[in-house]
Amino acid sequence: MxxxxxxxxxxxxxxxxxxxxxxxxxxxxxxxxxxxxxxxxxxxxxxxxxxxxxxxxxxxxxxxxxxxxxxxxxxxxxxxxxxxxxxxxxxxxxxxLDLSMPARRQWRGAKHPVTIVLEEIEGIFRDLGFTIATGPEAEHEWYNFGALNFPPDHPAMDMHDTLYLERGGLLRTHTSPVQIRTLQSYPPPIRIIAPGNVFRRDFFDASHAPMFAQIEGMAVDEGISFVDLKATLANFANRFFGETKTRFRPSFFPFTEPSAEMDVACRICNGAGCATCKQTGWVEILGCGMMHPAVLESAGVDSQKYSGWAFGMGPARMALQRFGIPDIRIQYDSDIAFLEQFAQ
Amino acid sequence: MNASYEWLKAIVPFDYTPEQLRDLITARCCPVDELVRLRADLASVVVGQVVEAGAHPDSDHLWVTKVDAGKGELLDVVCGAPNVKVGAKYPFAAAGTTLPGGLKLEKRKIRGATSNGMLCSARELGLGEEHDGILELNTNLPPGAPFLDAMPVGDTRIVVDVTPNRPDLLSHVGIAREIAAATGGTAALPTLDGATAKVPAAARGDREGSAGPVRVTLEDPEGCPRLTGVFIRGVKVGPSPAWLVERLVAVGSRSINNVVDATNYMLHEVGQPMHAYDAKLLAGPAIVARRARAGETLRTLDGVNRTLDPSMTVIADAERAQGVAGVMGGSTSEVSDATTDIFLEVAYFDPSSIRRTRRALQLSTDASYRFERGVDIEGIPRALERAAQLLIAVAGGSIEGAPIDLYPVPRHALSITIDSARVAKLLGEPVAEPDIATLLAPVGFAVGAFANARASVTVPTWRPDVTQSVDLVEEIARLRGYDSFSNELRPFRRGTVPNSPLAVLTKRVRERCVSAGLLEALSMPFVRGGDDSHVKLANPMAEDEGYLRRDLLETLAKRAEHNLAQRHRDVRLFEIGSVFAPTPAGLPREEMRVAAIVLGHRHPPHWSDTSAPDFDEWDAKGLAELIATAIGGAAQTELRAAPDSSALWEVAIYGEARGVVRRLALDAPVWAPAAFGVEITLVHVSSAPVAPPGQSKLEHPDLGAPTSHFNFKPFPSTPSTFVDVALLVPNDLAVSRVESVIREASGELLESLSLLSEYRGAGIAEGFRSVAWRLTFRHPERTLRDKEVAGRRDKLLRTLEGELGVRQRTT
Structure with missing residues (x-):
């Protein structure tokens, strides 16, 4: 050495x-x-x-x-x-080594079922050219109602039992205020979806919760039509539910005219009629319509030049259907025996 | 709105089954919630087929039969009917069934022969008086099928979920009009038995007039734009005829007496609420539509004493209020068996005013529901005339004088210009001009001739929701059928809106949390609160939910406690959600945050390691680092000692305190492991108005500046050298302080510094600990000489001693 x-x-x-x-x-x-x-x-x-x-x-x-x-x-x-x-x-x-013995595992995380559904919806609309917009949950009354063509003292207000804040403002009752905020911020063409939590003064039961997720969608440009609305949403339904029949029928929202609701054929009975679809063969998925000119004008958009459509749907209830969850309250318990089932 | 299938059929002929009618109304108007078979009491009656029939051994008029009721075995049934035939089918009620009228069938012996049920007559089923024999069924249905399928009897109630814009659908006439438009038929009010009394033309007036002896005054034309009435003398109050009771029962209403039933019938048939007063109980006799006086009280028909205020319109006599206009009548002038003279009021009340009044009184009625949505002001005279005729037909009496009609400012029918080019543009498909007229006319719109693609459309007075051309576009679309429009996906232009940074960040943080093994929780933001640090709700749903959370851990801790209560020991939850802090004025300050709670085993216990450790502070700190670096990147993230004892660490991102790591005191059972929480703010969510109403403030479309960029560092080709040092560090000197001195003293060749161990105990002086580090040195271009490393080490030890008084451990 x-x-x-x-x-x-x-x-x-x-x-x-x-x-x-x-x-x-x-x-x-x-x-x-x-x-x-x-x-x-x-x-x-x-x-x-x-x-x-x-x-x-x-x-x-x-x-x-x-x-x-x-x-x-x-x-x-x-x-x-x-x-x-x-x-x-x-x-x-x-x-x-006895190779049949169990592996050493890590904890597996999981998204909430409502998030899973939301992300799936977002993904489909992303492919259709939509981006994601957001807005606050505590809102001004004008953004939640006034700008959306809700007349004061009108029965339409009964559809939105509202939680008000003591020092003014409210908890938004729908994601539609994001329509106004977005239109005030960006010029058409606009194609957005807006996921978020909304609040209603609804007491808990198997299908109601005082807070739940909603996802809004909006397309505004020159020449946007009712056919565009139907085509986009039917396309969405076919991708989300698999090839499915859709049905559009009249409805009412102050901020859309014409207003519609979209149903899809009941997945449980394939349209034959069962308890889930109240014997109608159809399950309601979303509300939609052509944006009311007053809504476009309230956001400073020329309603003669531009038109648009909008929709709103509830991923919380869609999650109930998709995963066969019997009661919406389970979603809010956050019991790990429930959440771990989504750790795939 | 409860509609009766039979009632609709009496107004407009059609061939639809209740199910088909439901689908038609849903496709053209609004959804139908439910179909209610009104003979549900017959639901358990089935089709039974007589297979054998023989004479009763112990009787000369009874039969002993064997009946196939679809149960797989034949039942013994004793029957007393003379018309029983082998092979025929009859309504069969098995033992255990309750028949209309309350008879409960039981298995019993009739003169020694067993009977397991009953073959029924029409009367036994409540289908008529026929009782000479049992009801033979002409049906192909197999034994055991529901009787109601074999013989549809009884009315069906159609529960229509009428949207708030369509008051015209709150009546049978309105729904029938839509059915007629679909079938091409005509809706017409049915003729009523005996309703033929001649009703004189009403006297028109502005503010006052008379109906017979009753002085009628309109003091509040704002709250009551039209007030009409008729005086009928000599009625006899009593029960209503069966057909009238049946109609009311079909829509879920209760029969009271012939006078009240007549007014209720009108409400459901034409949608116009009305009220009958006992004229003898009216002071004056007078009827006044006026504002309530401050503090005025009234006992309404439901027996409740109500205090009114001047915002409310009342119908009064010469002295006091006799009813809350459009909401509910008063008990003083209620029609009773003693009534002989009637004043029938038929009016139009202002929808907003009715809405405010019924909300203030918390009193919603069939009448207020319709007035609030808007009744047909021009249909009132016809409704008054028909109501008077019906009333006289069922209760007698006669009209005295002429009806009165106070209508100071008549409404003009609204005309809207429709542009067929605009219709085509909005709907995306042209609708031919003649088709527009053909679609609109049957539901009451008068379409003028088109010129240059434009036509004038007159709106029927029962459609207050149609006020501008887009409303007509909806009418055209729904009457043609929404499903008749194409579902063709057409080209579109890309939007200008970038993805919301909040959405992008939220997604990144969520993925990070999931990859760390956490489960996403969802909690309500309502807390007990009770102090100024929380945002207070004006109308909370429950006392202990009166405030909004200020921190996510407030509500997430409750979710962890729920899991402990479910005996789950290993809990790893995260949540991304909003928190709210009060501001002196205006909306709360809103932040989007992420929070996580961990307790229990660090990893799922494995058989190879029986001492599976629990989560501790260092796991919580690591979790906080993991999440924080998804927000700001490693270079911008720092975990430093919390400024007060409420937390362990403060999470700083870009130098700003954005979160905490803390031990959690949960309401937990004794076996529960220690719990740790992390909470970090993602962004402040602005609720400031973007621009004033009617204006926009367009931002330059920014399709996402590239976010965090870092530069790749070439990896070294020279070898590294390390030295380990063990230092005696006083307990009150932070390791981070020692590390910063080490880094400074070691110079730029120090590549990494890693803490190897901390030791206290034997061989170490009280108040100290031994902390060991490995220092890795590397020169980017050449191999370091040992001497150089040794030199740095010596310098480092001198500096540590000089600056911190820290020495090397010597053992």
């Missing part, structure tokens, strides 16, 4: 690396013991040979090499211990 410091250190490092490599492939306690004995072993260990070189070094180099030696020794011993622990845990040796 050479006795210059640099050479000695290089050799020591090489020895360390070689030993670590042997450890990595030692696949039984016996093999490990062999490596241990030949490296750091008190009697036959090769490390002893390096220690023996110490006196041959120049005086100034002795502490440097000494420290280095100690570091390598500590590192190797630790590595041997770690390997020993690992082999003990998985002992007996590889040949004797």
């Amino acid at each position: 050479s006795t210059t410091l640099a050479d000695l250190v290089a050799q020591l490092d090489a020895f360390r690396d070689a030993t670590l490599a042997q450890l990595a492939v030692a696949d039984s306690l016996d093999a490990l013991e062999a490596v241990r004995a030949s490296s750091v072993g008190r009697t036959r260990g090769a490390l002893n040979d390096y220690k023996a070189q110490l006196p041959k070094l120049a005086g100034a180099d002795k502490p440097t090499f000494g420290a280095r030696f100690n570091a390598v020794k500590v590192e190797l011993e630790a590595a041997i211990d770690a390997r020993h622990a690992a082999l003990s845990a998985s002992a007996p040796a590889a040949a004797a």
